[in-house]
Amino acid sequence: MRAPVSWIREYADLPADVSTQALADRLTALGLKLEALERPGEDLVGPLVLGRVLSAEDEPQKNGKVIRWCSVDVGGANGTGEPQGIVCGAHNFAVGDLVVVVLPGATLPGGFEISARKTYGHVSAGMICSARELGLGEDHDGIIVLPSDLGQPGDDAIELLAIRDDVIEMEINPDRAYALSLRGVAREAALGLGAPFTDPAQRPTPPANDDGYPVVVEDPPGCPVFVTRTVTGFDPSAPTPPWLARRVQLAGMRPISLAVDVTNYVMLELGQPIHGYDGDKLTGPIRVRRARRDEHLTTLDGVDRTLSVEDLLICDDSGPIGLAGVMGGETTELSGTTSRVVIEAAHFDPVSIFRTQRRHKLPSEASKRFERGVDPRLPQAAADRVAELLVRLGGGTVEPGVTVVGEAPEPVTITIDTDLPERITGMPITAETTVAHLRAVGCEVTLDGDRLHAVVPSWRPDLTDPFDLVEEVARIVGYEDIPSVLPAAPGGRGLTASQLLRRKVGRTLAGAGFVEVVSFPFVGSSAYDALRLPADDPRRESLRLANPLSNEQPLMTTTLLPGLLETGARNAGRGQPDVALFETATVTRPRGSQPAPILPVDRRPTPGEWDDLQKALPDQPLHLALLACGDRERAGWWGPGRPATWSDAVQAVRDVAQALGVEVHVRSAAVAPWHPGRCAEVLLGEEPIGHAGELHPKVCQAFGLPARSAAAEVDLDALLQHAAAVRSPEFSTFPVAKIDLALVVGEDVTAEELRGTLVEGAGELLESVRLFDVYTGEQVGAGRRSLAFALRLRAPDRTLTDEEVAAVRASAVALAEERHGAVLR
Structure with a gap:
């Protein structure tokens, strides 16, 4: 909203010493945020005066141009009282016209200095000005011709044309529609500075009668109030007075014609949009109704629009003549021949107007106000104000008929x-x-x-x-002045058990060198293609968004890997291929197709409604995903580096499970997007909860990742559900007993299977077991390999004897021989 300060002061009796900046600051403090502060005409330096053309002789030039050598009366402004000789290239004026003259010594906007200079064979002592040269508009085809009774030659034109006037441009929040008017801004200014306020809407209006232009409202909820007044004998050629045109222009609108400018002026003044009809083009009563199917309307912008049955229309017997509250139609618009003006001032349902302008992509100054909520008690005063200005400025008379249909709702x-x-x-x-x-x-x-x-108050629907x-x-x-007080935290509260466990997961992975990232939960089907997921993979069954941020990613992701792999690839593409990343977030898995019920907001849902709502919601389990690319350990003076491998992904999952006090084990699997021979399925008991291993080479290529990158994704909810209570570690003061076993088994026996057998065979004295060597070669035979494990035994209450250690060793080896055909090497 742009508000000229002189217009604000017309309704708010502000102290004379209040600067524009101080006023803008106070309005901002009240919630009308300052967007810009402009000072039009600030760079214009006089003398700029009124002048009357005494003579104008046309003089053709060799270049084909015809100039006019003019004699202009500027009163005593030139110091001599003699007429001023001026060369002018415009031809839209005549002898006797009152014009605007800038005299030598002045400076026009843009730093254009005026001096007496010889041109076209004459000494031109000044210039007759156009609107653009004075910063009053874009019209540069002709000079400004003023009403003959505006003033006398030599009068100061800067003041008469209101060229200098500070303008405050404010950002108006949607809930403060009243501030989209000078009435509202001036009220706020008076409120903020404690000044008297004169409400321009407080004016006596004639009562409604049966002699006004007939109106039929068929949709009262969409149009609670509709007022009409009629002005006859209006002079369509009457010019808009400079003060009114200047105010409309400073407020951000373009002057068009007197009738249109008056309706815009009152809208800016009061905040009530007004529409004027050419009364001679109306046929029958005005009707307010909803559009019928396949109806059309050509609006004032010349566009033929197909209407929706939800559109609220203004009609007469010929059909639609306007989109209510948005834009009028061409058939009844005010023109250069309009002498009978029917004034419409109505109140429309904000939601209906908002939907109509969005549907037709037709925002307007009227719809901007209606959709935010206009004072429903304004129409009569606004219509009376328009009628008054049309008669005062354009002649004619106001007919005694006053039509008022409906009434404003009762105040809250x-x-x-x-x-x-x-x-x-x-x-x-x-x-x-x-x-x-x-x-x-x-x-x-x-x-x-x-x-x-x-x-x-009626103007505050917010x-x-x-x-x-x-x-x-x-x-x-x-x-x-609101104090800043830090509230005291109540005792006995803190992080929940689930939050503590999730933080433990983050700390565990951070300690292992992983960095947490956050990705958008949106994907497209191309991401699933890049992961090489089969067509029947359940992870492809995604929830589609009705209004996605991007048409390329309309799905809610069912796996965290696409966002994580894209983040890793982004780092690799910027010269950082050695990364270890993890993310904990929910994934979305649709279940069924039952739509969510629309529940009322004035009560709690019933148990049945709550159950129906839950059935419509998708499953959103919490997942953990991690990625290791490039070198896991960098090379340096300390020795060679080590690239990340599938084992790093598996070990990271084990570290998380161990931190949560959960026992997991793994077995070989073949699942996309992992390499078929380097993929482990993570099991919690007998329940699969995820996978870890080396990514398929084509997946790395599709995402732009370093070769042999490793990744894992597990159901974190399942781990948290089985997490043990946090307990302090127990230490034994007795010495450890060490056993190293090298067992030869077939290549089809995995290290994890053999490890589990050794754990079971060793019994409760086993403290830890670790695979430290894998050997294949002639010494163990074809199709077989040697797996070497380090077993550590300890008792909490004694030192183990050689016999106890030997018994544990024998038991473990015997069980391995029985289950896997293992041979002690």
């Missing part, structure tokens, strides 16, 4: 405790201050002991509950 009454603003804000706000500030914003306040009843009133009081007192 809100009851609050008088000390509620103090309790909510923490500021010392007395009951008297609360009452005074609520009355200042327009509420009618009555006291009932420690409670007050506030009748909300005030609906007690805390809205608290906000009004607080913003007037000043948000900057």
